[in-house]
Amino acid sequence: MVESRVVCTKCNSVREHLEILCRKCRSPFVIEVGGSYDDKIRRNFPYVSKFIFEPARYTPISELDKNLLVKEEYLHPTLSYKDRGMNVLFSFLKGKEVISNDIRVSEDSSGNAGASFAFFSNIAGIKSTVYVSSTANRNKLEQIRKYGANITEIAGNRKDVENAAINSGMMYLGHQYWPEFSDGFRSISYEINEQMERIPDSIYIPFSTGTLFTGIYMGFRHLLASGRIEKIPKLIAVLPERAAGMHNFILGKENRPEKSIADALTGMVPIRAEFLKNVIIEYGETLTVTEEEIISARKELLGKGFDVEYSSAVSYAGYKKIHEGRCLLILTGHGIKNTA
Ligand SMILES: [Zn+2]
Numbered sequence: 001m002v003e004s005r006v007v008c009t010k011c012n013s014v015r016e017h018l019e020i021l022c023r024k025c026r027s028p029f030v031i032e033v034g035g036s037y038d039d040k041i042r043r044n045f046p047y048v049s050k051f052i053f054e055p056a057r058y059t060p061i062s063e064l065d066k067n068l069l070v071k072e073e074y075l076h077p078t079l080s081y082k083d084r085g086m087n088v089l090f091s092f093l094k095g096k097e098v099i100s101n102d103i104r105v106s107e108d109s110s111g112n113a114g115a116s117f118a119f120f121s122n123i124a125g126i127k128s129t130v131y132v133s134s135t136a137n138r139n140k141l142e143q144i145r146k147y148g149a150n151i152t153e154i155a156g157n158r159k160d161v162e163n164a165a166i167n168s169g170m171m172y173l174g175h176q177y178w179p180e181f182s183d184g185f186r187s188i189s190y191e192i193n194e195q196m197e198r199i200p201d202s203i204y205i206p207f208s209t210g211t212l213f214t215g216i217y218m219g220f221r222h223l224l225a226s227g228r229i230e231k232i233p234k235l236i237a238v239l240p241e242r243a244a245g246m247h248n249f250i251l252g253k254e255n256r257p258e259k260s261i262a263d264a265l266t267g268m269v270p271i272r273a274e275f276l277k278n279v280i281i282e283y284g285e286t287l288t289v290t291e292e293e294i295i296s297a298r299k300e301l302l303g304k305g306f307d308v309e310y311s312s313a314v315s316y317a318g319y320k321k322i323h324e325g326r327c328l329l330i331l332t333g334h335g336i337k338n339t340a
Contacts, residue, residue, distance in 0.1 A: 002035040002044050006179055009275040018098060020177040028176075028271045030214060031183040037226035041190050044222070045088060045183070049095035052123055053077075053087050058191045061328070064304060068319065069200065070329045071192065074308055078143065079334035081185070081212065082116035085175060088184030090120040093173075101125050105173050108132070108165035110158075111140025112264050112311075112333050113175045118149035131165040133158065137263050139339050158266050176209045176271055185215025186222065192328065193223055200233050201325030204315035206262070206332050207237035207246055207286070210270040216330075217279050233328075235284035238318030240294060243267025247286040250277050261291050264311035264333060289317040298335070307335035 006015035010027035073081035114130040121128035240260035248255040257267025298313035315329040
């Protein structure tokens with residue numbers, strides 16, 4: 001039977017209630033799973049009593065080239081992988097009866113998480129407000145509105161937007177903080193293991209705040225501990241040169257993120273930076289790509305039948321720089337989300 005516990009990434013303390021930062025050291029949590037992997041994927045999330053949304057199928061893995069595969073993670077209801085994390089987070093909170101119809105929830109997002117948050121708030125039957133930067137991508141704002149969420153635009157940087165959402169007086173469901181959100185991406189690793197005869201040597205993951213990276217790592221770690229795989233694939237975090245917070249953190253360099261065409265990738269140093277640094281050093285590496293490389297990678301993918309946003313195409317841009325063996329790209333968001 002699969003078991004889980006929520007632990008602090010720094011001092012290893014167990015979460016007491018539903019706090020989003022450790023009460024002892026103010027660090028964020030991750031969810032650790034133990035017990036043997038269950039072939040029924042949903043049973044590997046024992047803290048979710050009932051999923052509020054049942055996806056019809058797995059996202060496909062398609063061949064792009066010899067020894068190059070892509071997992072089409074943009075084929076979710078809101079056209080981004082974020083739905084996996086939001087489904088787990090909202091299902092968990094609904095099961096715990098933490099969220100009910102009279103509660104209002106807030107979130108801060110550059111777009112994709114906001115759309116997914118709005119979609120799942122709507123399914124859960126609760127009123128939601130998404131705090132966005134005044135420079136946010138208009139297509140993504142339109143999508144958030146479509147699901148019935150309120151939008152509050154904040155003039156300021158990423159941190160100002162986050163503070164506005166935290167201090168909104170509503171229940172703050174910031175996706176970066178809630179460990180259930182990043183834990184939702186464990187299922188990507190389980191699917192890869194089920195769908196492929198042999199798991200890839202390397203996986204290219206677009207990297208922003210590291211929630212996707214954390215979930216994929218935790219999934220493979222669980223499969224390894226359960227004897228289902230022999231080793232964890234090399235996990236390559238790909239970032240725009242202009243927005244490379246994690247990369248700079250590992251190198252001990254000053255971080256001054258600029259706006260990239262890959263607008264979903266913020267370039268901030270993630271709140272789980274120390275934890276992620278250790279994982280990346282042990283199991284992978286960071287790789288940065290230029291704006292030109294991102295633009296050309298997206299165009300090439302489009303020509304091959306994969307319509308993804310710039311923030312997704314960074315994984316292909318990274319692959320084109322360095323690759324070895326059998327590789328898999330995670331394609332995270334649909335191309336319709338970009339305005340150009
Ligand atoms: Zn702690």
